Amino acid sequence: xxxxxxxxxxxxxxxxxxxxxxxxxxPWFIFPVCEIKGVSDTGVANMNMNPGTHxxxxxxxxxxxxxxxxxxxxGVALLALPGRVSRxxxxxxxxxxxxxxxxxPTVLIGVCTTPNAPCRIGTLPALILLGAVxxxxxxxxxxxxxxxxxxxx
Amino acid sequence: MLGLIARSIxxxxxxxGALILAFAFIAASLFSGHYLLAGASDSVxxxxxxxxxxxxxxxxxxxxxxxxxxxxxxxxxxFFDDSVVPRIRNVSGVEQVEPQIFIASLTASxxxxxxxxxxxxxxxxxxxxxxxxxxxxxxxxPDEIIVGSKIVAGGGTNLNFFGHSFIVAGxxxxxxxxxxxxxxxxxxxxxxxxxxxxxxxVKPLVLPQGVASAVLVRVNDAAEATNVSYRIVxxxxxxxxxxxxxxxxxxxxxLAGITRILDLSALVATLVSLxxxxxxxxxxxxxxxxxxxxxRALGAxxxxxxxxxxxxxxxxxxxxxxxxxxxSWIILVLFQSYISVVTRIPLSIPAPSSLISISILTFxxxxxxxxxxxxxPAVRSALMEPYEAIRSGEL
Amino acid sequence: xxxxxxxxxxxxDGEQEVRPLDGVDFHCDKGEFILIVGRSGSGKTTFLNVLGxxxxxxxxxxxxxxxxxxxxxxxxxxALRSRTIGFVFQFPGLLSTxxxxxxxxxxxxxxxxxxxxxxSTGRALALLTRVxxxxxxxxxxxxxxxxxxxxxxxxxxxxxxxxxxxxxxPTADLDVDTEREVMELFREINREGTTIxxxxxxxxxxxxxxxxxxxxxxxxxxxxxVP
Numbered sequence: 078x079x080x081x082x083x084x085x086x087x088x089x090x091x092x093x094x095x096x097x098x099x100x101x102x103x104p105w106f107i108f109p110v111c112e113i114k115g116v117s118d119t120g121v122a123n124m125n126m127n128p129g130t131h132x133x134x135x136x137x138x139x140x141x142x143x144x145x146x147x148x149x150x151x152g153v154a155l156l157a158l159p160g161r162v163s164r165x166x167x168x169x170x171x172x173x174x175x176x177x178x179x180x181x182p183t184v185l186i187g188v189c190t191t192p193n194a195p196c197r198i199g200t201l202p203a204l205i206l207l208g209a210v211x212x213x214x215x216x217x218x219x220x221x222x223x224x225x226x227x228x229x230x
Numbered sequence: 231m232l233g234l235i236a237r238s239i240x241x242x243x244x245x246x247g248a249l250i251l252a253f254a255f256i257a258a259s260l261f262s263g264h265y266l267l268a269g270a271s272d273s274v275x276x277x278x279x280x281x282x283x284x285x286x287x288x289x290x291x292x293x294x295x296x297x298x299x300x301x302x303x304x305x306x307x308x309f310f311d312d313s314v315v316p317r318i319r320n321v322s323g324v325e326q327v328e329p330q331i332f333i334a335s336l337t338a339s340x341x342x343x344x345x346x347x348x349x350x351x352x353x354x355x356x357x358x359x360x361x362x363x364x365x366x367x368x369x370x371x372p373d374e375i376i377v378g379s380k381i382v383a384g385g386g387t388n389l390n391f392f393g394h395s396f397i398v399a400g401x402x403x404x405x406x407x408x409x410x411x412x413x414x415x416x417x418x419x420x421x422x423x424x425x426x427x428x429x430x431x432v433k434p435l436v437l438p439q440g441v442a443s444a445v446l447v448r449v450n451d452a453a454e455a456t457n458v459s460y461r462i463v464x465x466x467x468x469x470x471x472x473x474x475x476x477x478x479x480x481x482x483x484x485l486a487g488i489t490r491i492l493d494l495s496a497l498v499a500t501l502v503s504l505x506x507x508x509x510x511x512x513x514x515x516x517x518x519x520x521x522x523x524x525x526r527a528l529g530a531x532x533x534x535x536x537x538x539x540x541x542x543x544x545x546x547x548x549x550x551x552x553x554x555x556x557x558s559w560i561i562l563v564l565f566q567s568y569i570s571v572v573t574r575i576p577l578s579i580p581a582p583s584s585l586i587s588i589s590i591l592t593f594x595x596x597x598x599x600x601x602x603x604x605x606x607p608a609v610r611s612a613l614m615e616p617y618e619a620i621r622s623g624e625l
Numbered sequence: 626x627x628x629x630x631x632x633x634x635x636x637x638d639g640e641q642e643v644r645p646l647d648g649v650d651f652h653c654d655k656g657e658f659i660l661i662v663g664r665s666g667s668g669k670t671t672f673l674n675v676l677g678x679x680x681x682x683x684x685x686x687x688x689x690x691x692x693x694x695x696x697x698x699x700x701x702x703x704a705l706r707s708r709t710i711g712f713v714f715q716f717p718g719l720l721s722t723x724x725x726x727x728x729x730x731x732x733x734x735x736x737x738x739x740x741x742x743x744x745s746t747g748r749a750l751a752l753l754t755r756v757x758x759x760x761x762x763x764x765x766x767x768x769x770x771x772x773x774x775x776x777x778x779x780x781x782x783x784x785x786x787x788x789x790x791x792x793x794x795p796t797a798d799l800d801v802d803t804e805r806e807v808m809e810l811f812r813e814i815n816r817e818g819t820t821i822x823x824x825x826x827x828x829x830x831x832x833x834x835x836x837x838x839x840x841x842x843x844x845x846x847x848x849x850x851v852p
Contacts, residue, residue, distance in 0.1 A: 108568075190381075190382035190383070191345065191382075193380070193411055193567060193571055197567070198565070198567035198568040198570075198571055199565070199568045202564035202565050202568065203565075205564060206560075206561070206564060231734075234720075234722075234723075234731075237722035237723060238722050240722075241721065241722040520716070520718065521718075521720060523679075524714070524718040524720075525735065526679070526703070526706075527677065527679055527706060527712045527714075527718075528706070528707060528712070528731065528732055528735045528736075528781075529703045529704065529705075529706040529707020529708070529732075529735045529736055530703060530707075530735050531699060531700050531703040532699050532703075533700075534735070615679070615680055615681070616674075616679040616680070617671075617674040617679040617680035618680070620674075620679070620714065620718075
């Protein structure tokens with residue numbers, strides 16, 4: 078039954094979209110990175126860096142915005158094409174994107190090294206959590222079997 | 231029979247999913263509250279002990295700052311005249327004293343956030359000396375620093391403070407206290423750094439001669455610590471003495487509020503869920519009256535029916551409990567520093583034995599709630615006369 | 626096989642007293658195929674359920690295979706039901722969470738018959754094949770037609786090789802052809818030695834039975850034995 082296929086894809090698609098939105102919002106609003114906090118909280122940004130460049134956590138935020146947008150797109154695509162093949166594809170893509178969400182603030186770009194920096198104690202764990210949930214959603218999509226409804230009723 | 235229960239649970243995913251979430255919430259609230267409590271008190275109790283001191287003497291005007299430094303590692307700079315040091319040493323009951331100077335850095339060579347520098351006199355030090363002996367077997371050399379466990383820099387790295395370059399000579403083990411975000415340097419180097427800062431640093435460091443920020447005190451007899459603290463305040467005006475119990479009280483008060491809220495929410499969740507779950511179990515038992523009648527006709531005993539209905543609720547509660555405890559655990563560990571900073575309470579991961587006992591307790595309570603809720607429906611279903619059950623199902 | 630004496634069942638529905646059974650004496654030998662006919666409300670279903678131990682009479686005695694079922698404990702009564710008696714209800718009464726095969730095998734599981742799971746499943750499948758439902762063995766009840774559900778219920782009743790089958794209007798709601806199939810099945814089972822007591826309002830089925838009795842207002846009225 079087509080109905081089952083749709084329902085099976087709609088919920089994970091919605092979850093992906095939600096996760097993508099959270100990934101985008103986290104480093105700017107939910108657990109803002111240092112520069113956001115520093116500027117608004119203390120009013121002092123002691124930068125011993127060249128003007129025009131940013132701290133690592135800023136670049137992480139920008140990167141995660143991109144990744145988050147891609148996750149949203151994946152979710153939307155799944156909503157539009159809820160077939161079995163597209164489910165598995167969305168699962169793989171989502172899983173990889175989730176992995177990237179985790180890798181950006183840890184390995185790829187990183188965040189501030191000061192202990193107790195807002196990006197380290199808040200943004201970092203939040204992104205790791207969101208990334209992990211995205212990966213799990215991806216794995217679920219890849220492994221999910223069709224609920225085959227056959228026969229008369 | 232387990233198979234029957236499992237099938238029955240999967241058969242109604244939405245309803246059972248909601249029930250599982252309810253139990254997860256109860257478990258999560260209970261677990262979190264006690265996890266935080268255990269983590270905080272473990273942390274504070276070891277705080278002063280880790281520093282190797284029984285008492286800490288701080289300037290009376292700077293009590294809040296000292297607590298900030300010691301408990302939360304919030305960097306601060308304050309001093310009082312170090313002429314107090316020999317006077318404290320002379321108070322009866324005092325065995326050893328160590329003055330330390332607290333300096334908040336400007337930057338930590340990477341980001342805009344300061345760290346706490348603690349200047350010590352290696353000849354008088356008993357805070358990190360034991361650790362140094364164990365790991366390095368020689369005292370701090372010129373421009374060498376020891377960093378706390380949360381400082382992201384390894385041995386041999388260069389760190390700059392106030393324009394002065396230092397070499398990391400070692401990293402302390404985690405203490406769960408403000409020490410984790412502190413950096414120890416020699417007092418001589420601190421003065422050199424202050425001197426050089428007029429030229430090299432963004433903002434110069436003013437470090438007058440003859441000052442101390444805190445005096446760590448070891449007493450002869452630990453039982454006498456409180457009495458000694460009174461004597462010090464008496465004989466050395468302008469000071470305040472922080473004891474382990476005083477700090478613990480401060481933290482406990484702060485924590486009590488949070489734990490109370492979490493326990494309350496667990497209680498409310500339970501009180502609300504219990505009748506709700508009981509109602510749902512009753513509804514389902516009614517729905518399945520005919521099914522139960524058929525099972526009895528097939529030869530199921532009353533005991534089997536009872537176990538079937540109770541078992542379903544208990545298993546749902548168990549699943550919810552595991553989910554609640556597991557997800558709380560993950561979130562609490564991931565966001566530990568964040569919670570610690572926001573609540574202004576030092577936190578560490580509780581000892582494994584505490585963790586296990588809290589988890590087991592929470593699990594048992596959650597499952598008990600599940601069993602309790604289904605008790606009445608289970609008994610009622612078991613005692614139903616099969617014919618009545620079958621008939622009432624027909625409409 | 627069955628000896629029932631002085632069965633009376635009465636209860637109060639508000640102010641009124643209701644007596645579905647008003648002094649019933651009944652005897653049946655092993656291997657008989659007995660049809661109980663009567664109007665709805667005559668008490669025949671209540672009678673069947675008393676015989677099966679599913680409900681207690683207000684007074685009277687019921688002895689099945691030498692056992693006084695009213696004197697048995699709940700555990701003993703349940704054991705009797707699971708091993709000696711097979712029920713077929715008017716409604717299929719299958720568990721919606723299990724497949725047809727699992728429903729049939731459930732009988733054995735409840736009876737606590739110690740055999741491996743695969744042995745139970747094998748026997749269940751054999752019974753389903755016998756009632757012509759081999760291909761539908763893995764289907765859940767929601768995928769079976771009315772007749773198929775009935776046949777599954779019969780297979781379930783046979784799972785523990787009972788010596789007595791109690792069937793309550795098993796062919797109600799079935800079309801004529803399916804009804805015939807089901808009755809043939811019952812006849813076959815009876816020929817193998819199983820005692821069958823069947824309640825029905827369809828007197829035309831009398832040809833299948835060895836004896837017909839009529840229930841009227843809670844009392845048994847004999848009817849001509851079938852040649």
